[in-house]
Structure formats: structure tokens, C-alpha cells
Amino acid sequence: MEEGQHLLGELALVGAVAVAAMLIAHRARLPAFGGLLVGGAIAGPHGFALVPNTAEINQLAEVGVILLLFSIGLEFSVSRLRYIWRAVAIGGALQMGLTMGAAVLVMLAFGDSVQRGILFGGALALSSTAIVLRALSDRGELDAPHGRFIVGILIFQDIAVVPLTLIVPLMSGVGGESFLGDVALTLLRGLALAVIAIVLARLAIPGFLRLVAATKSREVFLLAVLSVGIGAAWLMSALGLSVALGAFVAGMLLADTEFRHRAMGELMPLRDAFGSIFFISLGLLFDGRALLERPGVAALILIGLVVGKAAVATVSAIAMRYPARAAWLAGASLAQFGEFGFVVLLIGLAEGLATAAEIRLIVTVGVLSMLLSRVAIAAAPRLRAGERLLRPLEQLLRVRGVDELAEDAPGLHDHVVVVGYGVAGRLLCAALRLADREYVVLELDVDRVRDGRAAGEPIYYGDITSPEVLRYVDVPQARAVILLINDPEGLRRALGAARSLTANARLIARTRYVRDRAELLRLGADEVVCEELEAGAEIAAQVLMALGLEGRAARRAVVAALADGDGAALTGIRQAWLGALIERDADGV
Numbered sequence: 196m197e198e199g200q201h202l203l204g205e206l207a208l209v210g211a212v213a214v215a216a217m218l219i220a221h222r223a224r225l226p227a228f229g230g231l232l233v234g235g236a237i238a239g240p241h242g243f244a245l246v247p248n249t250a251e252i253n254q255l256a257e258v259g260v261i262l263l264l265f266s267i268g269l270e271f272s273v274s275r276l277r278y279i280w281r282a283v284a285i286g287g288a289l290q291m292g293l294t295m296g297a298a299v300l301v302m303l304a305f306g307d308s309v310q311r312g313i314l315f316g317g318a319l320a321l322s323s324t325a326i327v328l329r330a331l332s333d334r335g336e337l338d339a340p341h342g343r344f345i346v347g348i349l350i351f352q353d354i355a356v357v358p359l360t361l362i363v364p365l366m367s368g369v370g371g372e373s374f375l376g377d378v379a380l381t382l383l384r385g386l387a388l389a390v391i392a393i394v395l396a397r398l399a400i401p402g403f404l405r406l407v408a409a410t411k412s413r414e415v416f417l418l419a420v421l422s423v424g425i426g427a428a429w430l431m432s433a434l435g436l437s438v439a440l441g442a443f444v445a446g447m448l449l450a451d452t453e454f455r456h457r458a459m460g461e462l463m464p465l466r467d468a469f470g471s472i473f474f475i476s477l478g479l480l481f482d483g484r485a486l487l488e489r490p491g492v493a494a495l496i497l498i499g500l501v502v503g504k505a506a507v508a509t510v511s512a513i514a515m516r517y518p519a520r521a522a523w524l525a526g527a528s529l530a531q532f533g534e535f536g537f538v539v540l541l542i543g544l545a546e547g548l549a550t551a552a553e554i555r556l557i558v559t560v561g562v563l564s565m566l567l568s569r570v571a572i573a574a575a576p577r578l579r580a581g582e583r584l585l586r587p588l589e590q591l592l593r594v595r596g597v598d599e600l601a602e603d604a605p606g607l608h609d610h611v612v613v614v615g616y617g618v619a620g621r622l623l624c625a626a627l628r629l630a631d632r633e634y635v636v637l638e639l640d641v642d643r644v645r646d647g648r649a650a651g652e653p654i655y656y657g658d659i660t661s662p663e664v665l666r667y668v669d670v671p672q673a674r675a676v677i678l679l680i681n682d683p684e685g686l687r688r689a690l691g692a693a694r695s696l697t698a699n700a701r702l703i704a705r706t707r708y709v710r711d712r713a714e715l716l717r718l719g720a721d722e723v724v725c726e727e728l729e730a731g732a733e734i735a736a737q738v739l740m741a742l743g744l745e746g747r748a749a750r751r752a753v754v755a756a757l758a759d760g761d762g763a764a765l766t767g768i769r770q771a772w773l774g775a776l777i778e779r780d781a782d783g784v
Contacts, residue, residue, distance in 0.1 A: 208245045209238045213475050231471055232566050235478020252476050259473030261442040262466040263325050265424035268446020269459050286344055287351020289511035294320035310366040314543045317359045321533030323565055324349045330572045335707050339681040340639040341521040344512055345528050356535050363542045401452045417461045477562055485556040493560050500564040505530035518658045519585040527575035531568035532561025576684030607633055608672045614659045615679035616643045624652060635668045659689040671697050678704040687718055694719030
């Protein structure tokens with residue numbers, strides 16, 4: 196009982212400090228994540244020692260990692276993995292290999308060993324899956340080109356934790372000459388077991404949740420969902436894989452079922468609470484004295500984590516023929532220390548390849564890099580200088596661009612330019628084809644371009660923010676330009692670029708939130724479709740019809756409800772709905 200009271204007291208103290216730090220961060224317009232890190236550093240054993248022993252809080256933090264990755268997996272789904280397999284296999288190998296190679300060269304330059312270079316390089320090559328995926332999820336960029344590349348890299352890194360934990364003892368001389376063969380056998384066995392577990396889970400989870408849902412008990416459903424997420428993490432851990440990977444895969448399996456949205460709604464409060472504890476636990480590791488003792492080395496490590504890793508990830512993205520903007524955003528997102536790098540370093544400490552002082556310094560600098568990275572992730576979409584610097588490298592590595600497509604220029608007039616070939620883009624293309632209207636599609640994802648070409652679509656690889664690409668698809672002669680991209684800052688830039696080339700084409704943009712509508716209209720959009728508003732209106736109409744109202748009466752009621760809202764924001768959707776009602780009345784529907 197005393198131990199439980201002690202933990203509750205520590206949680207209360209840390210929580211109070213973190214809330215205070217978050218309020219200050221909010222006033223300073225900094226990410227709330229920074230407040231959690233600062234609060235943990237203040238309350239930790241190297242701060243005011245309000246929490247002298249972090250072991251118990253770290254256990255709760257591990258639950259936070261599981262819930263965070265599980266909920267992000269719910270937003271992804273297994274079916275979307277086919278769009279990122281190249282990023283996982285090739286991009287991940289490039290990013291990890293280049294980072295570890297650079298670390299080995301640096302260690303050799305300072306007279307150290309290859310073994311220690313591999314240890315520190317492997318640990319530093321890992322990025323924070325929790326931080327990066329949370330940032331992409333909050334901005335709705337998981338399905339953007341750079342988002343798919345980043346997710347692929349992070350999946351590769353989580354998988355790479357396994358061989359790293361096996362290779363470190365080998366480098367210290369444990370296991371003899373046959374150890375490399377043992378490593379290969381262990382990896383193959385673990386991979387086979389993981390595949391079997393995923394297949395069985397995919398078959399069993401939907402049926403299990405249907406039985407649970409039949410009880411109509413919210414408590415039972417929440418407990419079942421938690422059991423799936425935590426159980427998958429435990430199973431992956433038992434197989435020697437990352438708990439984060441297990442939770443993420445479990446979320447993706449559940450995302451392909453009808454229980455996805457209900458599970459997300461039930462998990463959100465728990466995810467946010469335990470996720471906050473996780474970020475606080477990272478702050479507890481911060482030791483400012485380590486920075487003062489070796490400031491030069493600390494500065495070099497920080498530069499390597501923030502600048503070096505950003506450069507490596509950027510080069511990896513361009514090498515895979517991603518455009519400058521996607522490569523720039525990927526580099527900024529992956530430039531931080533990862534939570535599982537700490538695990539690798541602890542194994543190195545146990546095997547005598549690293550000292551406690553070295554780990555203390557790296558972890559402290561790593562926590563600082565996480566804080567800086569969160570700021571960089573938020574600022575990167577608005578910084579164009581990085582993209583301009585990458586243009587020469589983009590041309591050197593022969594990234595696909597408008598020059599490569601000049602041989603089959605479309606030469607259209609009075610056509611529709613569709614930007615984005617996701618679900619909405621494919622639906623729009625099908626409608627235009629049935630209406631016998633000319634159109635051309637621009638897409639940044641190589642796989643989608645390939646699939647579209649195979650389906651006979653007039654689709655081209657190009658960056659909509661580039662004036663050259665816009666001229667290539669004859670935007671000045673276009674009847675309409677439809678923007679369906681999942682990059683908010685890219686959408687703003689695309690509107691400005693398109694409007695600068697044409698005053699006559701009708702520009703229609705899609706955005707997630709109503710709050711963005713006014714700015715997009717100011718930038719040149721003729722109409723903005725807001726996902727949350729359109730979905731809300733349709734749901735309201737469906738509910739009213741389910742309650743017995745006739746279709747036209749239900750939709751008129753929704754229009755009246757919209758009229759009571761913010762007139763400036765809702766004008767467009769009211770007009771669309773009124774137009775639909777007039778057409779229905781004319782047809783006698």
C-alpha cells in the first residue's frame with residue numbers, strides 16, 4: 196500500500212509540474228509536448244528530485260507508448276502498407292545504413308573502434324516513432340507522400356531494433372564464431388512466428404470483437420480493445436520484436452474492421468493520459484550537468500542528431516525519387532533521438548561497449564533533440580529555403596520532374612486538372628470520365644502514378660507547387676483545378692501558384708477543418724470543401740431520415756441548422772445543399 200501511495204504522490208507532483216510547464220509553453224506558443232519534457236526534467240532525479248526513482252513511472256510510460264502506437268495504427272490499416280513497401284525496404288535500409296556508416300567513420304576518425312561506432316550509430320539512427328507519428332497524425336499527413344515515406348522508415352527502424360540487440364553481444368565477443376548463424380536463425384524464427392501471429396490475429400480479431408460488441412457494454416468493449424493492443428505488444432516482445440511495432444500492427448489490423456472508429460473514440464482519453472506520462476518519463480532522463488561537463492561533445496552529438504540525421508533522411512528520400520519538398524519534410528521529421536535507442540545503449544553498457552557517463556550524455560542530448568525536433572516538424576512546411584537548397588541534388592539524382600515528361604505533354608484546353616489520386620481523386624476521375632470531360636491528374640506518389648497509368652488514366656508525376664509543372668498540364672487553359680492533397684501547407688502554396696497562372700479557371704480545394712476555409716479563399720480558391728462540415732451535414736440528414744423524416748424535409752432541416760451557424764464559413768455548403776434540394780424537387784424526388 197505504501198508503494199502505491201508513493202507512486203500516486205510522484206504522479207501528482209510530476210503532473211502538477213508538467214501542467215505548469217505546459218501552460219507556460221502555451222503562452223509562448225510552443226508545442227505542449229515541450230512542456231511535458233520540461234516538466235519531467237524539473238521533477239526528475241537530475242532536477243529537483245521530486246521523483247528520485249523513475250522505474251515505476253517508466254512502466255506506466257511503456258503503456259503510453261503502446262496506446263499511442265496502437266491508436267496511430269488504427270488510422271493507418273494494413274491495406275495501406277502496399278503504398279509504402281518501397282519506403283520500408285529501400286528507404287529504411289538507406290537511412291539506417293548511411294547513419295551507421297557515418298557514425299563508424301566519425302568514431303574511427305577519433306581513434307575509436309568499429310564496434311563502438313556500430314553501437315552508437317545504430318542507437319542514434321533510430322528516430323522517435325511516438326513523436327513523429329503523433330505529429331503527422333495531428334496534421335493529417337499520414338497519407339501525404341512524405342508521410343508514407345516517414346512511416347515506412349519508422350517501421351524499418353522498429354524492426355531493426357531486433358538485429359541490433361542481437362549484434363551488440365556479438366561485437367563484444369559473446370557467443371563465439373557460431374553466433375552470426377544463431378542470429379540469422381533467431382531472426383528467421385522470429386519473423387516466421389510474427390507472420391503467423393499476424394495472420395491468426397487478422398482472422399480472429401474481427402470475430403472476437405463482434406462477440407464483445409454484442410454485449411452492448413462499453414466497459415467490456417474498451418477492455419477487449421485494450422487487451423488486443425497490449426496483448427499484441429506483449430506477443431511481439433515475447434518473439435523478440437519491438438513492443439511499439441506490435442501495438443502499431445495490432446492497430447492496423449483493427450483498422451480494417453468495422454470497429455475502427457468506435458475503438459478510436461474509446462481509446463482517446465486513455466491514450467492522451469498515458470501518452471503524457473510517456474513524454475514526462477523522457478524528461479525525467481534529462482541531466483543538465485552532463486551538458487556542462489562535456490559541452491563540445493554534447494554539441495557534436497546534437498548536431499549529428501538534428502542536422503546529420505535530417506541530411507541523411509533527406510538524401511534517402513531524394514534517392515528514392517521523392518521531390519524536394521517531400522524530402523525536406525522527411526528530413527526535418529526524422530531528426531531526433533528515438534526512445535528505443537536507449538534500449539540499444541543499455542545493452543551496450545551491459546556488454547562493456549559503452550560507459551554509464553556516455554549513455555547519460557547521449558540520452559540527455561537526445562531528449563533535447565526531441566524538443567528541438569518537435570519545433571522543426573512544425574516549422575518545416577513553411578520554410579522554403581530548404582527546398583531550394585535541394586533542387587540541385589534533386590536534378591543530380593534524376594528525380595522525376597516535368598522535364599522527364601515533356602515528350603508526352605498533354606496539350607489540353609478547357610480541361611480539369613485533378614491534383615491527388617487518392618480515394619477522392621479516383622472517384623472524381625471516374626465521374627469526369629462518365630461525363631465525357633477531359634482531365635489530367637497530378638500525383639507525387641510514384642506507386643499511385645504507376646497504378647493510374649496501368650488503369651489508363653492521364654496521370655503524371657509532378658509537384659503542384661511548381662509553376663513549371665502547372666504550365667506543363669496547361670493550367671492557364673484549364674476550366675478547373677481541383678486540389679485533393681493531404682499537405683496543408685502544400686495546399687496553400689499550390690493555390691497561390693495556380694492562381695498566379697490563371698484568372699479564369701475555377702479553383703476548388705479540399706481541407707479537413709472549417710477554420711482553414713477563410714485563408715484558402717483569400718489565397719485564391721473559388722470554393723473550399725471542408726471534410727468535417729460536409730460529413731457533419733450528411734450525418735445530420737441521415738439521422739433525421741432514420742428518425743422518420745422524408746428526405747427533402749430532412750435536408751431542408753439541415754440547411755436551416757447550417758443557417759444558424761457561422762454564415763461566412765457555411766455559405767458554400769448551404770449553397771451546395773440548396774442546389775441539391777432544388778434539383779431533387781425538380782426531379783420529383
